[in-house]
Amino acid sequence: MSDLLERLRGRGWRMTSQRRVVAEVLDGDHVHLTADEVHARAAGRLPEISRATVYNTLGEMVALGEIIEVSTDGRAKRYDPNAHHAHQHLVCTSCGTIRDVHPTGDPLSDLPAAERFGFTVSAFEVTYRGLCPDCSA
Ligand SMILES: [Zn+2]
Ligand SMILES: [Zn+2]
Secondary structure (H helix, E strand, C coil): CCCHHHHHHHCCCCCCHHHHHHHHHHCCCCCCEEHHHHHHHHHHHCCCCCHHHHHHHHHHHHHHCCCEEECCCCCCCEEECCCCCCCEEEEECCCCCEEEECCCCCHHHHCCHHHCCCCCCCCCCCEEEECCHHHHC
């Protein structure tokens, strides 16, 4: 569980009904929703919630570091509540489904010194691509 609501409450974030609905929509495992998807789901629970409110709320949660933005392959940016556990993404090239994965090994230390160009390297991102079981069936 991502326990996003608990985390936001713990940060002392003022929990309006609109903010709570956005947080509830994003809570869970392997959640990677576009802003439009968040808005559609939030509006299902709170019909008066505006797109602007959803966008602003997402921006605030990103600024707090409680959700992360995920961009893959030129598709719309997605929002991911799994912000505190380092993970990589497995993406279906057909339907766009995204799973959180935890590769073994350490790509950070595997980068040879000669390939670092003097950088102090602090992070990396890996995207695995392929067909999900539904799309390959
Ligand atoms: Zn698929
Ligand atoms: Zn993720």
